[in-house]
Amino acid sequence: DQQVKQNSPSLSVQEGRISILNCDYTNSMFDYFLWYKKYPAEGPTFLISISSIKDKNEDGRFTVFLNKSAKHLSLHIVPSQPGDSAVYFCAAFTGKLIFGQGTTLQVKP
Amino acid sequence: DTGVSQNPRHKITKRGQNVTFRCDPISEHNRLYWYRQTLGQGPEFLTYFQNEAQLEKSRLLSDRFSAERPKGSFSTLEIQRTEQGDSAMYLCASTLVQGAYEQYFGPGTRLTVT
Numbered sequence: 699d700q701q702v703k704q705n706s707p708s709l710s711v712q713e714g715r716i717s718i719l720n721c722d723y724t725n726s727m728f729d730y731f732l733w734y735k736k737y738p739a740e741g742p743t744f745l746i747s748i749s750s751i752k753d754k755n756e757d758g759r760f761t762v763f764l765n766k767s768a769k770h771l772s773l774h775i776v777p778s779q780p781g782d783s784a785v786y787f788c789a790a791f792t793g794k795l796i797f798g799q800g801t802t803l804q805v806k807p
Numbered sequence: 808d809t810g811v812s813q814n815p816r817h818k819i820t821k822r823g824q825n826v827t828f829r830c831d832p833i834s835e836h837n838r839l840y841w842y843r844q845t846l847g848q849g850p851e852f853l854t855y856f857q858n859e860a861q862l863e864k865s866r867l868l869s870d871r872f873s874a875e876r877p878k879g880s881f882s883t884l885e886i887q888r889t890e891q892g893d894s895a896m897y898l899c900a901s902t903l904v905q906g907a908y909e910q911y912f913g914p915g916t917r918l919t920v921t
Binding site: 730732734743744787793796 | 840842848849851852907909910911912914915
């Protein structure tokens with residue numbers, strides 16, 4: 699059973715615009731939600747997290763929103779830059795990380 | 808601090824052979840995780856250690872898989888009698904108990920079973 703789902707395999711945006719990546723989950727008991735970023739031939743890199751008791755966390759150009767009633771979280775990147783092009787994984791933590799399938803973001807110059 | 812390292816980076820083996828991978832975590836980290844990633848999927852949890860104790864194993868981890876962290880530092884993952892379905896990227900991550908959701912990943916070992 700896929701407890702964390704990213705339904706969009708890919709997203710393409712123009713440099714300077716907003717990128718919005720989405721994620722849905724099924725288990726209300728998750729403690730933290732996270733976004734990881736992955737470049738080819740490298741391991742995932744932690745990007746930003748949010749506690750299950752909050753609904754927003756911001757770090758520079760990155761903001762994560764959590765909607766517990768909808769069991770949905772999203773990552774906003776503003777403004778998007780070409781260097782943001784990578785695979786983004788949503789993950790939930792409950793002693794271990796449970797990852798979604800990933801969304802490939804392409805930011806065009 | 809050089810980050811998490813994994814060796815080898817690539818391994819090609821024939822079906823039925825045994826393979827062993829090594830992970831060296833960030834030195835002060837007491838938790839070490841193993842994940843497996845196949846094409847088009849996110850990493851899947853396999854097992855994790857706190858110091859030298861193996862605290863959880865996924866049901867994905869068949870009895871052909873064994874992991875150790877003998878002195879609470881580096882860890883090894885061994886796959887016996889490899890099958891083609893074992894072909895994947897094997898990722899190691901380390902972290903501290905406090906804030907264990909923020910994990911630091913190594914570059915992975917890509918296993919190809921022919």
